[in-house]
Amino acid sequence: MRAPPTRRCRRRCTALEAKKALKRVRKVGNFHLFAATVSQRSAQRRFIDDLLVLFGGKSQSVMALLIETGNLTLDDVKEAEKTFRAIAPRKSGTGTKSMS
Numbered sequence: 001m002r003a004p005p006t007r008r009c010r011r012r013c014t015a016l017e018a019k020k021a022l023k024r025v026r027k028v029g030n031f032h033l034f035a036a037t038v039s040q041r042s043a044q045r046r047f048i049d050d051l052l053v054l055f056g057g058k059s060q061s062v063m064a065l066l067i068e069t070g071n072l073t074l075d076d077v078k079e080a081e082k083t084f085r086a087i088a089p090r091k092s093g094t095g096t097k098s099m100s
Helices: 005-018 040-054 059-068 074-092
Strands: 022-028 031-036
Touching: 005 022, 005 031, 040 059
Parallel strands: none
Antiparallel strands: 022 031
16 A cells, blocks of 8 residues: 555655755744755756766767657757757857868
8 A cells, every 4th residue: 555645745855855955944834845955957967967877978879769769859959959059169168160
């Protein structure tokens, strides 16, 4: 028999608190209020890093699987390319240079 939803939620919150992902902000009556200790962006980056480890550290493997499963379209790739071109000059600090 499964635990009631409130107990499962409390267990998850307690586990996330132990991992320092949540912190108790205050208690109101019989309820604990929690807040995230890391930003959503930081959590997403960590998740992506962990995902890449599962694929041997190669993003090409992840991309190939997304394409095979239909979860990545040519339009997605074009949008990613736009983002890459916008971010690449900032990361390198030199901008893009032509080879001619």
